[in-house]
Structure formats: C-alpha cells, structure tokens
Amino acid sequence: MRKIRVSAVRYINSYPFMIGLRDGEVAAMIDLEVCHPSECADRLLAGETDLGLIPVAMIASMKEYHLVSNYCLSTNGEVRTVLLVSNTPFEQITRIFLDYRSRSSVTLCRILAARYWQREFEWHPAPEEFDITAMKHGEAAVMIGDRCFEYARYFDFRLDLGLEWKRFTGLPFVFACWVSARKLPEQFTTLFNKALEEGLTRKNEAVALLKEGTKVSPEEVIYYLNNNIDFNLDDLKREAIKKFIDYIKELKLTP
Numbered sequence: 001m002r003k004i005r006v007s008a009v010r011y012i013n014s015y016p017f018m019i020g021l022r023d024g025e026v027a028a029m030i031d032l033e034v035c036h037p038s039e040c041a042d043r044l045l046a047g048e049t050d051l052g053l054i055p056v057a058m059i060a061s062m063k064e065y066h067l068v069s070n071y072c073l074s075t076n077g078e079v080r081t082v083l084l085v086s087n088t089p090f091e092q093i094t095r096i097f098l099d100y101r102s103r104s105s106v107t108l109c110r111i112l113a114a115r116y117w118q119r120e121f122e123w124h125p126a127p128e129e130f131d132i133t134a135m136k137h138g139e140a141a142v143m144i145g146d147r148c149f150e151y152a153r154y155f156d157f158r159l160d161l162g163l164e165w166k167r168f169t170g171l172p173f174v175f176a177c178w179v180s181a182r183k184l185p186e187q188f189t190t191l192f193n194k195a196l197e198e199g200l201t202r203k204n205e206a207v208a209l210l211k212e213g214t215k216v217s218p219e220e221v222i223y224y225l226n227n228n229i230d231f232n233l234d235d236l237k238r239e240a241i242k243k244f245i246d247y248i249k250e251l252k253l254t255p
Helices: 014-022 023-030 039-047 056-063 104-117 147-154 161-169 186-201 203-209 218-226 235-250
Strands: 003-007 030-035 051-055 067-075 082-086 097-100 124-127 141-142 157-160 171-182 230-231
Touching: 003 014, 003 039, 014 023, 014 030, 014 067, 014 186, 014 203, 023 030, 023 104, 030 039, 030 186, 039 051, 039 056, 039 171, 051 056, 051 104, 056 104, 056 147, 056 171, 056 235, 067 186, 082 147, 082 161, 097 104, 104 141, 104 161, 104 171, 124 186, 141 147, 141 171, 157 161, 161 171, 171 235, 186 203, 203 218
Parallel strands: 003 030, 003 051, 097 124, 097 141
Antiparallel strands: 051 171, 067 171, 067 230, 082 141, 082 157
16 A cells, blocks of 8 residues: 655644654554645645645635544644744834744734734735844744744744634634545554554653754753643634634635
8 A cells, every 4th residue: 555645744843743653553654754834735735745734724725625633733822832023012013924834823813913903914925034033123023833942032022822812712723733635544544643642642752853952942842742732633622723714714815
C-alpha cells in the first residue's frame, strides 16, 4: 500500500504529535513532512499531501473535507503564540501586517477587528523578509508560533488573540485540525489517532526536539504545552469552529 503523505506544523505546539507519529506503529505507514501552517493547507489543497494539520480557516473553502482526528491545536483562553504586537497603543494603531505563515490567526484578527473591536485598519501582507522589529508608529503585526517566545518581549503592546476570542465569544479557539480531502482507510485513522494520543501522554518529552540555540527554555515549553495549548477536539471546540467559519462567510473573507 502506498504510504499516506502527512504534513505537520513545524512549531513547538505540534511536537507532542511528532513524538507519537515518530514512535507509533503508524510510522511505517506515512511519509511525514513539516512546514508552516499555511504551507500545510496549500499542499493539501493541491493534492500534494493526503493529510495535514491545517489552519481551520481553510475548511471554509474546501468542497470536501474530513476531520481525521479528535485531536487539534487549540486554546481555551491565553495561547501566548498568536499575538498582535506593536509599540503603539492599541487605540492609535491604523495599519496591521499579516503573517504569511498563518491563515487561521490572521483571519481571526480580521474577525475580531470587525465584530469585537469594531475598528477599521489597513491590512498589509507581511512576507518572509518583513522585519517585525522595524515597524513604525501606528503599525502592528500578527505574530505566530515559536517566534513569539523570542520576539514578544521587544514590544510594549501585546494582545493575545486566543484570549480576545474567548472574551468575545466565550468559546475556545481552534487553530488547526488534522484534515484530509478524501476519506482515509479506517485502519490507518485508528493507528494515526493512537499515535497522536501516545504522543500527548509524553508531551513533556517535546523539549528534546528543541533546536540548539532556541530562545525558549525547556521549563517554558513544558508550561506552554500543559497550560496554553489544548489538544482535544471536543464538541465545544467543534461549535467554535462552526462559529469561526460562519464569520468568515459572513464577512466574505478569503483566508
């Protein structure tokens, strides 16, 4: 049988999944790659991968999709790694740069602006060469992932978008789910979920995957994985996904 092509996110929050997929029985059945969240989605939509940990915003544009797992990347409040950062007070911000690595987080920011903050901004893409530390007065940027551990301290203003969604809706927020564009064999999905579950039971071991020279300490990673990231895709989070997608369609956003 051809191996199932799996795209996972290269950030710390997915390290527990990586441990399970690396060591589980399913390892022999998959070709595993890691990339930015937006790339995971692009590869799935292009048919270049069979299963991806993709931004939930992309579900809104898929004609057919299958949530393969009851595990996800979500938060029930402060997430710490999805931030709006600036050195300008919030009420004086007029321009927001959107991280090219993200789809759900930048879409979340636009929804919060329209429906919660009730503010209008100039929206600009932030390409790979964008220097987030060189923003001018009145400018802010959506920053996601491991970069938050390194760069957040350089900004006087930091707004946690997971916490803002919680304040707005009273719901958790789901950033990414394991999604396929076609139904996968039941035997595979059973072993896949078993591997994810086993990885989560060992999530504190994720510190062993930290790259040399990283700016986050093992203790901070363990706290983050146990207190900021919620990995279980339950009914309340499915409700949150539906509300998020409804806002995307209502505001006619293109993630």
